[in-house]
Amino acid sequence: MGSMISFLEGLEKLAYRILMWVVLIPKTVFKIIFEPRFAPEYVKQQLEKDVEAPFAVYMSPMLLFLIVILIPALSTYFIPVFGVNLVRPAQDALILDRNVDFKAEARFRADTYSNFTEFQWSIYECNSPDDCSTGKYMYAESHSDWIGDRILNEEDFAKLLRVENPLLAEQSKFETLDRNTVSNTFEYEFKPGVYSLSVFCTNYTDEIVYDAFRIIVPEDIEERIQIYSIYGNYGSIRSRKIGSTDPFYGFQVEQPKSWGERLKSEESILLGFVFLSFPLIFSLFILSLYGVNKQDVKNDLKEVFYTQCYYFVPVGLTFWAWFYSDRYFVNPTDLPLVKGLAQIFFVLPLVTVMVWFILVEIDAIARMRQTKRGNAFFVLFVSFVTLSIIVWLFTVFNDNLDILRNSALVAYPASCGVIIVVALVRRLVKSIKKN
Numbered sequence: 001m002g003s004m005i006s007f008l009e010g011l012e013k014l015a016y017r018i019l020m021w022v023v024l025i026p027k028t029v030f031k032i033i034f035e036p037r038f039a040p041e042y043v044k045q046q047l048e049k050d051v052e053a054p055f056a057v058y059m060s061p062m063l064l065f066l067i068v069i070l071i072p073a074l075s076t077y078f079i080p081v082f083g084v085n086l087v088r089p090a091q092d093a094l095i096l097d098r099n100v101d102f103k104a105e106a107r108f109r110a111d112t113y114s115n116f117t118e119f120q121w122s123i124y125e126c127n128s129p130d131d132c133s134t135g136k137y138m139y140a141e142s143h144s145d146w147i148g149d150r151i152l153n154e155e156d157f158a159k160l161l162r163v164e165n166p167l168l169a170e171q172s173k174f175e176t177l178d179r180n181t182v183s184n185t186f187e188y189e190f191k192p193g194v195y196s197l198s199v200f201c202t203n204y205t206d207e208i209v210y211d212a213f214r215i216i217v218p219e220d221i222e223e224r225i226q227i228y229s230i231y232g233n234y235g236s237i238r239s240r241k242i243g244s245t246d247p248f249y250g251f252q253v254e255q256p257k258s259w260g261e262r263l264k265s266e267e268s269i270l271l272g273f274v275f276l277s278f279p280l281i282f283s284l285f286i287l288s289l290y291g292v293n294k295q296d297v298k299n300d301l302k303e304v305f306y307t308q309c310y311y312f313v314p315v316g317l318t319f320w321a322w323f324y325s326d327r328y329f330v331n332p333t334d335l336p337l338v339k340g341l342a343q344i345f346f347v348l349p350l351v352t353v354m355v356w357f358i359l360v361e362i363d364a365i366a367r368m369r370q371t372k373r374g375n376a377f378f379v380l381f382v383s384f385v386t387l388s389i390i391v392w393l394f395t396v397f398n399d400n401l402d403i404l405r406n407s408a409l410v411a412y413p414a415s416c417g418v419i420i421v422v423a424l425v426r427r428l429v430k431s432i433k434k435n
Contacts, residue, residue, distance in 0.1 A: 021059070025067065028058040029317065032310050036360040039310040040368060043303050061309035062276070068313050069275045072320035079327070080180065082107045083209045084201050087183070089227065098217065099189040100225065106201035106209055107181045109328055116146035117174065119184040120200040125193055132196040132214050132230060143184050145174045146204075190217045196230065274394070278387060279308030285383040286365050304368065311360060318353040322346050 031038060043061065046054040055061075088103035104119065120142050124135035140152035175183045184201075195215040202208045216226040283304040325346045358380065365376035397407075 021067070024059045025064065028064055028310075029068075029313060031058060033314055033356070036311065036364070037367075039307045040303070040364060043306040043310070047303060047306075061306040061313075064313055065279065065309040065316070066272055066275070069316040069320075070272050072316075072324070073271060073275075080107060082109055082180075084199050084211045086199065086211065086213060086227075086229075088185075098191070098221070098225075099187060100215075102186045102188070102197070103183055104186075104199045104201070104211075105177065105181055105183045106203075108201075108203045108205075108207050108209070109180070110203050110205045110207060111179050112176050112182045112203065113179060115203040115205055116144065117182050117184075117201065117203050118142060118144040118147070119186070120152065120198075121186040121188075122152065122198045122200075123188055124196045124198070126196055126214070128194075132194070132212075135196060138195070139188060141186060143174070143186070190215065190225070192217050192219045276309075277390070279305055279312050281387050281390070282308045282361070282380075282383045285379050285386070286369065288379070307364065307368075311357060311364070314353050315357050318350045322350045 039061075042058065059067075084104055084106045086102065086104050088101065102121070106117070106119070108115070108117075120140065122140035123138040124132070125138050126132040126135045142150040142152055144150075173185045177183060182203075195217065196212055197215055198210065198212045200208065200210045212230040214228045214230055216228075218225070283301060286304050286308075287300055326343070329342060329346070361380050362373055362376045365371070365379055366373050369376070
């Protein structure tokens with residue numbers, strides 16, 4: 001009974017805290033945007049020793065920063081990944097029949113119930129077993145739930161020919177799995193050799209996803225047919241959108257985790273520290289200006305760091321808004337101009353907030369350190385450059401751990417040599433001054 005009461009009391013505190021966040025988060029964000037000069041003064045007041053409940057009127061800067069930056073970052077693990085997936089035959093299936101039955105699922109952004117869908121299946125014979133980049137055209141079909149079934153002409157791949165074949169009409173089967181996913185089937189009888197199978201899917205809203213597979217058909221009919229994804233993403237729905245780079249393409253499929261497991265995971269903690277390094281770098285460079293009292297560096301660092309957390313919140317909000325809007329955007333018409341204007345409108349808030357951020361930072365640095373705006377702009381510029389280098393190094397090392405290992409091996413003796421040289425130079429300078 002006591003544990004039940006404790007659980008209900010904890011639930012009450014959690015519900016109250018969440019409701020307070022619902023009120024305080026927009027209140028604090030609007031205050032930061034329209035009155036940015038309030039941040040340094042408010043932080044200084046709240047860090048005073050006689051304040052019993054600090055940051056009660058507005059959200060705590062570090063907590064607000066982590067909520068705005070970290071939660072959308074973790075949400076990328078839970079949103080669907082759009083693309084095409086070959087679900088039949090399975091990768092480990094024992095395929096002996098040369099007449100192979102394929103089934104593909106395509107997951108789109110747009111609603112599958114309100115859009116027509118088209119699948120294009122094409123077979124090419126590879127020039128060599130190890131190279132399927134070029135090959136001989138063998139056969140191609142187009143299955144549309146609006147136009148019908150077509151065979152793609154060999155001379156002109158874009159030209160569609162009507163085929164009076166009832167077996168082909170029966171072969172093309174569409175199945176709507178949910179509001180974003182539709183499946184289609186395709187059959188082809190192979191001869192011994194190496195082939196590539198390409199699957200292009202579109203839903204008539206300028207949204208295209210595709211994948212390609214290598215098919216090895218042995219001479220011996222007793223040996224199984226092998227199927228491999230050319231892009232290395234077999235068994236997972238990926239987004240392969242023509243004309244753009246999808247940031248989700250590099251994500252690896254893993255067992256789903258709950259929100260609690262995600263928040264407690266080591267990668268989330270590391271991600272939080274990485275994000276907190278952004279305002280910390282700016283704070284360190286701001287304190288590097290002239291006029292800093294060495295005895296108050298610790299207090300100044302905390303005040304400036306909290307202030308920078310406040311200033312980074314609008315930037316984080318607009319960045320993730322742009323990220324997700326570009327991720328889920330579906331062109332409402334076939335006009336390229338509409339899509340171009342939409343992309344401009346998506347980027348415009350982010351550009352506006354970046355201009356706001358630069359102006360606010362210059363003013364805040366000049367006021368806090370009582371220096372000229374030119375010096376403040378220089379510090380801001382150096383901070384941007386340093387942060388960009390750190391982000392670039394992080395992406396490079398994250399993509400290739402060998403570079404990180406080799407760089408660490410070189411950096412270790414190099415740093416030791418630099419320390420020894422500096423020590424010798426300092427000792428030589430002291431001896432010269434003494435003499």
